[in-house]
Amino acid sequence: MADQPTTCFIGAGSMTEALLSGLLSRGMSTGERITIMNRRNHERVRQLARQYGVILPADRKTAVSRADIIILAIKPKDVAEALEQWGRYIHPGQRVISVIAGISTSFIEDRLTTGTAVIRAMPNTSGTVGLSATALCPGRHAGEADLEEAARFFSSIGITVVVKEEDMDAVTGLSGSGPAYIYYLVEALEKAGVTMGLTPAVSRRLTLQTLLGAAKMLQETGEEPAELRRKVSSPGGTTMAGLETLARHRFQDALILAVQQACRRSRELGRSSAGK
Numbered sequence: 001m002a003d004q005p006t007t008c009f010i011g012a013g014s015m016t017e018a019l020l021s022g023l024l025s026r027g028m029s030t031g032e033r034i035t036i037m038n039r040r041n042h043e044r045v046r047q048l049a050r051q052y053g054v055i056l057p058a059d060r061k062t063a064v065s066r067a068d069i070i071i072l073a074i075k076p077k078d079v080a081e082a083l084e085q086w087g088r089y090i091h092p093g094q095r096v097i098s099v100i101a102g103i104s105t106s107f108i109e110d111r112l113t114t115g116t117a118v119i120r121a122m123p124n125t126s127g128t129v130g131l132s133a134t135a136l137c138p139g140r141h142a143g144e145a146d147l148e149e150a151a152r153f154f155s156s157i158g159i160t161v162v163v164k165e166e167d168m169d170a171v172t173g174l175s176g177s178g179p180a181y182i183y184y185l186v187e188a189l190e191k192a193g194v195t196m197g198l199t200p201a202v203s204r205r206l207t208l209q210t211l212l213g214a215a216k217m218l219q220e221t222g223e224e225p226a227e228l229r230r231k232v233s234s235p236g237g238t239t240m241a242g243l244e245t246l247a248r249h250r251f252q253d254a255l256i257l258a259v260q261q262a263c264r265r266s267r268e269l270g271r272s273s274a275g276k
C-alpha cells in the first residue's frame with residue numbers, strides 16, 4: 001500500500017461519500033491516505049472521518065499541497081471561490097481530478113499554476129457499490145500517465161471510458177444523472193404494484209429483482225434491448241398491452257428529452273459558474 005497515492009477531497013458531500021465508500025470497501029486505498037474537507041460543514045467531515053476512517057486534516061492547506069491527487073467535488077457554483085481559496089496550494093506534479101458537472105478543464109487550469117495536470121471525470125453515485133459508469137477526459141497539461149492514474153482511480157469503483165471533453169455534458173445528462181432516472185422508474189413500478197393490491201415490500205422486492213435481472217440479461221446475453229423486449233412480449237399478451245400504453249404516453253420521448261435537458265443544464269451550469 002506504500003506506493004498508493006495520497007488523495008485529498010475538496011468537498012465532502014454525496015459524491016465524495018460515494019467515492020470513499022467504493023474506494024475503501026474495495027481496498028483501493030486506505031483511510032490514512034485520504035483527507036477530506038468542507039467549507040463550513042465540519043460536522044459532516046467529522047462524521048465521514050469517523051465512518052470511513054479517513055483523515056480530518058488539522059491543517060487543510062498542507063493537506064492540499066501534499067496530496068498526490070486532489071479531487072474537486074464541490075458544486076459548480078462554488079468552484080471559482082474554492083479555486084481562489086485552494087488553488088495557490090496546488091502545484092504541477094499533483095493531479096487534479098474534477099467531478100464537477102459542467103466545468104471545463106480550461107476553467108480550472110486557468111486558476112492553477114501553469115502545467116498542473118487536470119482531468120475531468122463524471123462518475124455516478126453507484127460507485128458506492130463499485131458500479132459507477134465514469135467518463136474521463138484529459139485537460140491540456142494531462143498526459144497519458146495522468147489519464148491512466150485517473151482511470152485506475154475510478155476503475156476501482158466501476159467502469160471507465162475516455163471521451164472528448166465536448167461530450168462530457170452529454171455524459172453528465174446520461175450516466176451522471178442516470179441513476180436518478182432509474183430510481184424514479186423504480187418508484188413508479190413499486191407504486192403501480194401497490195395500486196393493484198401488492199404490499200409495498202412485495203412490490204419493491206419484485207421490482208428490484210426485475211431491474212437486476214433485466215440489467216444482467218443485457219450484460220450477459222449481449223442481445224439488443226429491443227430484441228430482449230420482443231422476447232417478453234407475446235402477441236396480444238400482457239406486455240404488449242403495457243408497452244402500447246407506454247408508447248401512447250411517449251415514454252421514450254420523455255426519457256430522451258430528460259437526458260437532453262440534463263445535458264443542457266450541465267452546459268448552463270458551466271457557463272453560469274464561469275461567468276462568476
Ligand SMILES: NC(=O)C1=CN([C@@H]2O[C@H](COP(=O)(O)OP(=O)(O)OC[C@H]3O[C@@H](n4cnc5c(N)ncnc54)[C@H](OP(=O)(O)O)[C@@H]3O)[C@@H](O)[C@H]2O)C=CC1
Binds near residue numbers: 075122124
Ligand atoms: N451527486 C451526484 O450524483 C454526482 C455529483 N457530481 C458532481 O459532484 C460535485 C459535488 O456534488 P455533491 O457531492 O452532490 O454536492 P454536495 O453539495 O453534497 O457537496 C459539496 C460539498 O462541497 C463543499 N464545499 C463547497 N465549497 C467549498 C470550499 N471552498 N472548500 C471546501 N469544500 C467546499 C460543501 O461544503 P459546505 O457544506 O461546508 O459548504 C459541500 O459539502 C458537483 O459538482 C456535482 O456536479 C458528479 C457526478 C454525480
Ligand SMILES: O=C(O)[C@@H]1CCC=N1
Binds near residue numbers: 101172176177
Ligand atoms: O445533479 C447534478 O447536478 C449532479 C451532476 C450529475 C449528477 N448529479
